[in-house]
Amino acid sequence: MTPVSTDAATPAPSRTDARPPIPLVRPTTEPDGVLLSRMDDVLRSGMLTNGAWVRRFEEAAAEYLGVRHVVAVSNCTAGLLLVLRSIGRDKDIVVPGFTFMATGHVGVWNAQRVRFADSDPRTWTLDPASCAGTAPDADAVVGMHTFGTPCDVDALRRAAGSRTPVVLDAAHGFGSRYPDGTMVGGKGLAEVFSLSPTKPLSAGEGGLVTTGDDSLAEELRIGRDYGNPGDYDARFVGLNARMPELSALVGLSALERFPYWLERRTELVRRYRHNLDDLPGLAFQDVPEGARSSYKDLGVQVDPEAFGTDRAGLARVLSADGISSRFYFDPPLHRQTAYRSETAPPALPVTDRLAARMITLPLYSHMPEHDVDRVCDAVRRAHVDGPAHAV
Numbered sequence: 001m002t003p004v005s006t007d008a009a010t011p012a013p014s015r016t017d018a019r020p021p022i023p024l025v026r027p028t029t030e031p032d033g034v035l036l037s038r039m040d041d042v043l044r045s046g047m048l049t050n051g052a053w054v055r056r057f058e059e060a061a062a063e064y065l066g067v068r069h070v071v072a073v074s075n076c077t078a079g080l081l082l083v084l085r086s087i088g089r090d091k092d093i094v095v096p097g098f099t100f101m102a103t104g105h106v107g108v109w110n111a112q113r114v115r116f117a118d119s120d121p122r123t124w125t126l127d128p129a130s131c132a133g134t135a136p137d138a139d140a141v142v143g144m145h146t147f148g149t150p151c152d153v154d155a156l157r158r159a160a161g162s163r164t165p166v167v168l169d170a171a172h173g174f175g176s177r178y179p180d181g182t183m184v185g186g187k188g189l190a191e192v193f194s195l196s197p198t199k200p201l202s203a204g205e206g207g208l209v210t211t212g213d214d215s216l217a218e219e220l221r222i223g224r225d226y227g228n229p230g231d232y233d234a235r236f237v238g239l240n241a242r243m244p245e246l247s248a249l250v251g252l253s254a255l256e257r258f259p260y261w262l263e264r265r266t267e268l269v270r271r272y273r274h275n276l277d278d279l280p281g282l283a284f285q286d287v288p289e290g291a292r293s294s295y296k297d298l299g300v301q302v303d304p305e306a307f308g309t310d311r312a313g314l315a316r317v318l319s320a321d322g323i324s325s326r327f328y329f330d331p332p333l334h335r336q337t338a339y340r341s342e343t344a345p346p347a348l349p350v351t352d353r354l355a356a357r358m359i360t361l362p363l364y365s366h367m368p369e370h371d372v373d374r375v376c377d378a379v380r381r382a383h384v385d386g387p388a389h390a391v
């Protein structure tokens, strides 16, 4: 398993002891005999794409999620591109500012105008009130299940109005549940999951689009294959967004053990929160009553006054002990260079505050408990030594 390297937000380590480093995230892969022999079969068969394993993975995912259609794609970005294509060009879409860049990029690639809305200060997901105010006449709203916490799709639908589709960037949300007990994947026009190595369910790379709409599902199946339904007469300009058979095998194998790992991940987050509960100045994400988070990431907001140092000071203490961290999502999307325009970026006070205070701590499903404790000890040290480390 290869550690995912940290970005520039994490200072270079100046190690104080020889303990092994703790990565931010690692994919939980279990290359057992069954998986390896299936891979052997696929490699010998010569059917590396458009084969039976992608279909089997789609069926297993549809059963787990309780949805009508699952269309496997090469990654979440490609899935979102194809879903947003169905909204049309020259349209307005509303996206959160507090998100990963792909959420906005897919609109721009579809020649849509991207409008940014603010987030809820407790759940950190797209705020329906801000959404309604940002583009009352929007053609689509794209919600995001931030770090695995489901966004309030019902309120977003009310804010958007009955004729405006809501699309869910569910990159972080595989395994999450809505407050009504249904799995993330079953709401909106479509939901799009990422299966990249940083996600709780990984296929190496990959994406899954879920929808209850028969004609959209058909369009996505054609769209992931250049727009070619099989007769080489492209009905529209599609992509090569096919999931390879080997990725489907990795994803299917991970799905078979996923409920166990999701439970364990939830336990690790409980341990984190229990260990850090008494420290002032740290705010965790609220998961709405009845909902479940996949905990794709464990983000913590650091209030420098109350905690005694800011998140950069905390990151330095972690780094000195070989512990990776990251500042997701800073800069927030509406302030990124690619989104600069002649007009000033919109005022998104909650987003700006989240972006300025958020630090993501290490979390992966097979992370040893003693590593959680080691991270928490370092956080505690940063609090005690805070002023000495402050910028």
Ligand SMILES: Cc1ncc(COP(=O)(O)O)c(C=O)c1O
Pocket (backbone or CB within 6 Å): 075, 076, 077, 078, 099, 100, 102, 103, 144, 169, 171, 172, 193, 194, 195, 196, 206, 207
């Ligand atoms: C919110 C969000 N949307 C979309 C993506 C893109 O996913 P993929 O890498 O599978 O294209 C990511 C990737 O991390 C993400 O965090």
